[in-house]
Amino acid sequence: MIKLVLDRPRCEGHGLCVEVAAQLLHIDDEGYAAIDVSEISDAILATAQAAARVCPVAALKLIGEEAT
Amino acid sequence: MTTVPTSGIDLWADDVLVDSYPKYGALRELGDVVYLAHSKLYAFTGYDVIKDALADPTRFSSAQGIGFNDGVNQALKGTSLASDPPEHTQLRAALSENLTPRALRGLGEQIKANAQALVARLVKQPSFDAIDEIARRFPIGVVADLVGFQGEARANMLRWGQAAMEVIGPMNRRTTENFPIASELYGYCSQITQDALTHGSVGWGVFEAEREGIIPEGSARHIIHQYLGAGLDTTLAAIGNIIALFGRFPEEFAKVREDLSLVPSAFNEVLRYYSPVHVWSRVATQDVKIGDVKIPGGSRIAVILGAGNHDPRHYKNPEVFDVTRNPIDHLSFGYGPHGCAGQGLARMEGAAIIEALATQIKSFRIGDVARVPSNITVSFDTVPVLELEAV
Numbered sequence: 001m002i003k004l005v006l007d008r009p010r011c012e013g014h015g016l017c018v019e020v021a022a023q024l025l026h027i028d029d030e031g032y033a034a035i036d037v038s039e040i041s042d043a044i045l046a047t048a049q050a051a052a053r054v055c056p057v058a059a060l061k062l063i064g065e066e067a068t
Numbered sequence: 069m070t071t072v073p074t075s076g077i078d079l080w081a082d083d084v085l086v087d088s089y090p091k092y093g094a095l096r097e098l099g100d101v102v103y104l105a106h107s108k109l110y111a112f113t114g115y116d117v118i119k120d121a122l123a124d125p126t127r128f129s130s131a132q133g134i135g136f137n138d139g140v141n142q143a144l145k146g147t148s149l150a151s152d153p154p155e156h157t158q159l160r161a162a163l164s165e166n167l168t169p170r171a172l173r174g175l176g177e178q179i180k181a182n183a184q185a186l187v188a189r190l191v192k193q194p195s196f197d198a199i200d201e202i203a204r205r206f207p208i209g210v211v212a213d214l215v216g217f218q219g220e221a222r223a224n225m226l227r228w229g230q231a232a233m234e235v236i237g238p239m240n241r242r243t244t245e246n247f248p249i250a251s252e253l254y255g256y257c258s259q260i261t262q263d264a265l266t267h268g269s270v271g272w273g274v275f276e277a278e279r280e281g282i283i284p285e286g287s288a289r290h291i292i293h294q295y296l297g298a299g300l301d302t303t304l305a306a307i308g309n310i311i312a313l314f315g316r317f318p319e320e321f322a323k324v325r326e327d328l329s330l331v332p333s334a335f336n337e338v339l340r341y342y343s344p345v346h347v348w349s350r351v352a353t354q355d356v357k358i359g360d361v362k363i364p365g366g367s368r369i370a371v372i373l374g375a376g377n378h379d380p381r382h383y384k385n386p387e388v389f390d391v392t393r394n395p396i397d398h399l400s401f402g403y404g405p406h407g408c409a410g411q412g413l414a415r416m417e418g419a420a421i422i423e424a425l426a427t428q429i430k431s432f433r434i435g436d437v438a439r440v441p442s443n444i445t446v447s448f449d450t451v452p453v454l455e456l457e458a459v
Contacts, residue, residue: 009157010405013168014412016396031170054396056411058123058404 216269237443315434
């Protein structure tokens with residue numbers, strides 16, 4: 001299963017991930033990203049990829065994804 | 069293994085700097101990686117190659133500086149800009165701590181109100197220069213209030229901030245002329261004390277954090293230096309570009325006027341269309357293979373952000389300015405561990421200006437715009453606003 005993981009110390013709370021994938025993450029009370037759905041099925045893979053792609057500080061990653 | 073494509077272009081020639089995109093396009097057609105024989109640099113031109121390099125500090129290091137001359141790279145030693153993880157991590161945290169969207173939450177409404185008030189004064193005039201009256205004035209006010217600058221510093225901010233970017237270029241005339249001015253800023257920051265800054269400002273708070281041991285001793289002055297060096301000329305360019313692009317593409321301005329939810333998308337598109345910082349640097353730590361091209365370890369790399377932002381393999385019809393495109397993944401703030409620490413503040417400023425223009429101005433025309441060549445930040449020097457019709 002592909003997992004969405006956050007490098008929390010690296011997150012600065014820019015919130016772009018939430019803009020593209022509000023169903024997978026939110027900004028928590030401390031102002032940083034928090035993952036709501038970490039197990040990424042095919043149905044939400046594209047959304048999760050978009051979230052990882054737009055993180056401006058590369059704090060969000062998908063692991064277990066086959067290298068392309 | 070094929071030979072790396074080579075070009076004789078000088079990225080910092082005046083005629084390139086004032087009209088760079090056709091030249092970047094020609095470079096990108098030569099390859100994602102092009103050797104620039106004139107400057108002895110490897111240029112990265114493609115979106116994916118640039119993004120991968122910025123995400124990978126192990127192979128593409130900042131520790132030998134991110135500038136194009138030895139003097140500036142020496143001067144930047146010990147800053148978050150010129151370091152790699154793990155050293156970079158704490159320096160970066162100290163720099164960005166007060167710039168995160170959460171830390172800036174309280175500032176947002178004030179910035180919006182300031183933008184509305186500025187535009188409200190201007191719409192009473194039939195014509196004005198958008199660079200003087202908006203692009204310069206607005207970010208100077210924001211950064212001065214944020215850092216808590218008063219007196220001497222406030223009066224010098226613009227020339228200091230511009231010089232700090234200019235000296236990142238190669239050792240050309242512009243760099244030579246600006247080193248003494250950048251040194252004034254460095255000298256000022258190395259002596260600045262907490263009581264010189266407005267009580268309660270972000271700059272004041274950085275000194276407070278140093279006193280409490282939250283950030284390393286001596287780092288407060290570096291951080292103030294970086295706020296000024298990085299936060300002004302870049303935002304100035306971005307805000308000038310907003311008005312220049314809305315003036316050139318009035319139908320796109322009309323779309324934002326009709327639908328204010330397009331404001332963030334429009335600002336992303338402004339940043340993608342004209343990158344405020346057109347080029348930045350890394351050094352390859354080892355022999356690296358990109359596609360068929362081998363880059364020898366130790367090579368200095370010119371990461372051409374503007375070329376990546378116009379890569380047709382990533383953005384369809386990149387020469388079209390489209391406020392509905394929302395290119396949220398543009399490269400103008402860089403990317404990865406060194407991605408612009410002030411991007412949250414920049415977004416607030418850009419959105420505040422676009423919203424103020426869109427709510428108070430029905431239409432305007434721009435006269436002849438002018439660029440003055442500069443090494444790193446590419447901005448307009450004049451954007452005359454004419455025949456303005458207020459709402």
